[in-house]
Amino acid sequence: xxxxxxxxxxxxxxxxxxxxxxxxxxxxxxxxxxxxxxxxxxxxxxxxxxxxxxxxxxxxxxxxxxxxxxxxxxxxxxxxxxxxxxxxxxxxxxxxxxxxxxxxxxxxxxxxxxxxxxxxxxxxxxxxxxxxxxxxxxxxxxxxxxxxxxxx
Amino acid sequence: xxxxxxxxxxxxxxxxxxxxxxxxxxxxxxxxxxxxxxxxxxxxxxxxxxxxxxxxxxxxxxxxxxxxxxxxxxxxxxxxxxxxxxxxxxxxxxxxxxxxxxxxxxxxxxxxxxxxxxxxxxxxxxxxxxxxxxxxxxxxxxxxxxxxxxxxxxxxxxxxxxxxxxxxxxxxxxxxxxxxxxxxxxxxxxxxxxxxxxxxxxxxxxxxxxxxxxxxxxxxxxxxxxxxxxxxxxxxxxxxxxxxxxxxxxxxxxxxxxxxxxxxxxxxxxxxxxxxxxxxxxxxxxxxxxxxxxxxxxxxxxxxxxxxxxxxxxxxxxxxxxxxxxxxxxxxxxxxxxxxxxxxxxxxxxxxxxxxxxxxxxxxxxxxxxxxxxxxxxxxxxxxxxxxxxxxxxxxxxxxxxxxxxxxxxxxxxxxxxxxxxxxxxxxxxxxxxxxxxxxxxxxxxxxxxxxxxxxxxxxxxxxxx
Numbered sequence: 001x002x003x004x005x006x007x008x009x010x011x012x013x014x015x016x017x018x019x020x021x022x023x024x025x026x027x028x029x030x031x032x033x034x035x036x037x038x039x040x041x042x043x044x045x046x047x048x049x050x051x052x053x054x055x056x057x058x059x060x061x062x063x064x065x066x067x068x069x070x071x072x073x074x075x076x077x078x079x080x081x082x083x084x085x086x087x088x089x090x091x092x093x094x095x096x097x098x099x100x101x102x103x104x105x106x107x108x109x110x111x112x113x114x115x116x117x118x119x120x121x122x123x124x125x126x127x128x129x130x131x132x133x134x135x136x137x138x139x140x141x142x143x144x145x146x147x148x149x150x151x152x
Numbered sequence: 153x154x155x156x157x158x159x160x161x162x163x164x165x166x167x168x169x170x171x172x173x174x175x176x177x178x179x180x181x182x183x184x185x186x187x188x189x190x191x192x193x194x195x196x197x198x199x200x201x202x203x204x205x206x207x208x209x210x211x212x213x214x215x216x217x218x219x220x221x222x223x224x225x226x227x228x229x230x231x232x233x234x235x236x237x238x239x240x241x242x243x244x245x246x247x248x249x250x251x252x253x254x255x256x257x258x259x260x261x262x263x264x265x266x267x268x269x270x271x272x273x274x275x276x277x278x279x280x281x282x283x284x285x286x287x288x289x290x291x292x293x294x295x296x297x298x299x300x301x302x303x304x305x306x307x308x309x310x311x312x313x314x315x316x317x318x319x320x321x322x323x324x325x326x327x328x329x330x331x332x333x334x335x336x337x338x339x340x341x342x343x344x345x346x347x348x349x350x351x352x353x354x355x356x357x358x359x360x361x362x363x364x365x366x367x368x369x370x371x372x373x374x375x376x377x378x379x380x381x382x383x384x385x386x387x388x389x390x391x392x393x394x395x396x397x398x399x400x401x402x403x404x405x406x407x408x409x410x411x412x413x414x415x416x417x418x419x420x421x422x423x424x425x426x427x428x429x430x431x432x433x434x435x436x437x438x439x440x441x442x443x444x445x446x447x448x449x450x451x452x453x454x455x456x457x458x459x460x461x462x463x464x465x466x467x468x469x470x471x472x473x474x475x476x477x478x479x480x481x482x483x484x485x486x487x488x489x490x491x492x493x494x495x496x497x498x499x500x501x502x503x504x505x506x507x508x509x510x511x512x513x514x515x516x517x518x519x520x521x522x523x524x525x526x527x528x529x530x531x532x533x534x535x536x537x538x539x540x541x542x543x544x545x546x547x548x549x550x551x552x553x554x555x556x557x558x559x560x561x562x563x564x565x566x567x568x569x570x571x572x573x574x575x576x577x578x579x580x581x582x583x584x585x586x587x588x589x590x591x592x593x594x595x596x597x598x599x600x601x602x603x604x605x606x607x608x609x610x611x612x613x614x615x616x617x618x
Contacts (some may be wrong), residue, residue: 001200008478013193014505017512020182020241024234024519027175028526084612095613119612144615 010085037123057109058137058150067093075111075150080104082143083116096120096144102129104150111150113141120144166383172233179237180217187213187244189480194252202322213244213274216279223283227290228594232523235593239571239586240517245513247573248481248517249500249582256487261457267493267574274576278361278583285587292592296535299352306345307388308404314395339401340568340581343408343550345587347542351383351410351581354416355535361415384420386429390437397443400553400565406430407549408542415528415541425546426498451563467499467558478506493574495566498558514555517570521548524589532595540592543585 002139040123061080071090073080080089085099092101105112114132115122120127123142135141143146188210195203203209224231251268258264262267264428288297295302312329313319320330328335354361389406392398410426437444446460453462454468466489473484486492486500493500502510524544528537550567557564568578 002197006480006483009193009196010478010483013189013481014508014512016182016186016189017505017509020186020237021183021512024179024238024516027172027179027234028522038539056588096615097187098612120615121497131524144476144612 035152056137058111058152060151061090061104061148062151063092064140065089065149066144066150068146074152075106077106079106081116082146082148084117092143092146094144094146097146098144101143102141104135105132118143153375166342169230169597171229173221173229176224176233176236177221177365179234182220183237183241183244184214184217185242186536187248190245191246191251193481194248194255195482196379197480198252198255213240213545215248216276216388220279223286224590227283228590229284229560230598231590232527234519235523235586238520239583242513242516242571243275245501246497246569246574247275249486249504250570250574251495252482252504253493253500255482255484258489271579274579277576278579281580285584286591289588289591291456292536292539292588292595293533293617295348296355297350299349299356302345303349303353306342306349309342309345310388310392310401312338314469329394337568337575337577339398340577343546344543344581344585346405347408347546347585348422348539350412350540351535351538353570354412354538357381358416358534361413361422364421379425382409382413382425382429386433390433393433393437393444394441398557398566399444399447399563400550400557400567403430403553403565404513404546404549404567407544411545411549412538412542416538447563447565451560456562463496463543464558464560464564465491467496468560470499470503473508474503474510476503476507478502478509480504494568495554495573496558497569497572498555501572502515502559513576514571517547518587520544521551523593527589527593527596531592532600533595536592536595540589543589547582547585570610 008012039123058075058128060072062076063069068090073089081100082088082090082092082097083099083101084094084097088100098116100116102115102122103114103119104148105114111134112132113122113124113129113135124133124139126133135150137150137152139149174179188206191209191325192202192206195201220236220240229325244562247268250271250544254266254268315329316327318531320328328337330336361378366380385406389402392405393402406426407430410422410430413422413426414420434444438448449456450461450464452550454464456463470486470489470492473479474550480505484503486503489496489499498510498513503515506511512521521544524540524547528540528544531537531540545569551568553562553565554567554569556562557567568575570582573578
């Protein structure tokens with residue numbers, strides 16, 4: 001067998017060896033628990049055109065005080081449920097909060113907060129909510145020992 | 153701050169655990185092409201034609217790999233997909249190299265003993281051991297119940313070669329036992345037993361070891377009485393070094409314990425204590441024992457006594473002759489180095505595959521260790537975490553000690569290169585070790601059982617009015 005053939009075989013084997021190594025590395029790279037999936041939106045359809053929010057409209061709901069202080073939810077035109085239950089958008093770790101405590105609901109460009117028959121009630125200032133009430137940016141809504149407010 | 157959109161809500165953190173057995177099969181095919189290809193190239197390189205027994209050999213290796221794959225598919229479906237192909241690739245390369253050295257030695261002396269066929273049989277037994285480990289150990293957490301049994305078994309296995317009549321001294325190290333015509337290296341199995349023991353022991357003791365102690369010169373020093381286990385382990389390691397003349401195992405077991413201690417307690421002071429103890433032990437055994445001095449002399453000045461250090465000198469010449477791209481399968485002369493098929497197989501591979509090939513092999517070991525550590529990171533129970541770290545570190549330390557030794561980076565010690573070297577006990581123990589890592593990995597990567605507490609049912613506390 002000629003020298004050239006042997007050299008080619010040698011280089012071919014080394015290439016194959018590294019091919020194995022690099023393939024393994026690429027598998028490892030994509031192997032961090034599988035891929036992220038977003039089950040809430042159908043993949044095929046286009047995302048719905050979002051209406052541009054009016055200037056000065058609130059962008060997010062932020063927990064400013066209590067065990068979950070610092071957590072926030074972007075406002076996307078859908079109702080936001082606050083409570084201790086598993087189906088709450090922000091699951092509050094607060095013993096004074098009911099399972100399904102209060103709800104923030106959009107109406108046009110305004111956001112309303114509505115008490116869902118909670119044990120300890122939902123307060124704006126000293127006033128306990130009995131009907132849905134419009135909230136604007138910076139108004140503190142008290143839920144148990146937690147305070148939530150809308151932010152720009 | 154977690155910014156989550158209301159529409160996606162709590163789905164953001166949902167991962168889908170994947171089995172990825174198809175990927176494993178694909179990598180396994182590549183690994184088998186490497187193994188069988190290497191065997192064919194050995195024939196081409198030495199005799200100019202593909203060896204006649206390639207079909208029998210190839211199908212044997214393929215069947216063994218498939219048996220292991222099917223066992224993983226059935227018994228550990230969520231286990232890591234990279235580990236098994238890496239092991240099969242290393243085992244195949246080792247077999248080809250052992251075959252190549254057999255051919256080289258037969259050319260020198262037609263009467264010499266051949267090892268390749270025996271190694272294939274040992275591979276078959278090891279795969280059987282691998283499958284059995286996966287079948288018998290259905291949940292690694294059950295092993296925690298055997299913590300002290302394993303510890304005792306490990307120490308007994310380590311000391312077994314010292315028993316008169318049973319233990320035999322082969323090639324200067326008293327690490328073998330002979331049963332009839334079979335000889336066996338109990339230290340390899342002790343490695344697994346002690347990894348299980350260390351993990352089980354440290355899970356229980358970690359709090360005392362981590363929290364008690366006083367601060368001195370910037371590091372948290374452990375209490376005097378907590379030093380007991382590490383001192384005991386140190387004494388056992390020194391005992392192995394002194395009475396069995398086995399530098400490698402001594403370093404392996406002590407290093408394993410110190411690393412696990414560090415991982416379990418997250419306190420760097422244990423590393424300091426460990427390194428100080430090791431340095432002191434190594435220095436005093438260097439002063440006191442001639443065989444340790446010989447090893448160090450061979451490391452620093454091999455040409456001071458070329459007859460005595462013939463092996464290490466030949467190994468280095470082999471590596472130099474290999475160069476960057478190697479001689480090619482069958483084109484070098486690795487058979488000139490004594491024990492080229494066991495301890496010095498790293499140099500043999502370096503000679504024929506060059507730096508490029510040897511680096512690929514080291515990266516494959518790195519991948520095995522990385523997958524073990526990754527398993528430890530994602531594992532949800534502390535025992536599994538420590539066990540995976542222990543097994544991965546045992547492999548890493550062993551590869552470092554032996555490859556470091558044969559490349560003359562550190563003093564040469566007698567250990568086998570996992571999966572590559574000829575040797576039944578080593579092969580069997582390492583395959584079982586990988587089976588245990590796969591078992592922990594399967595547990596760590598399988599879908600999480602739904603354990604969300606029924607919080608919705610407990611009562612809301614009523615704010616009292618003062």
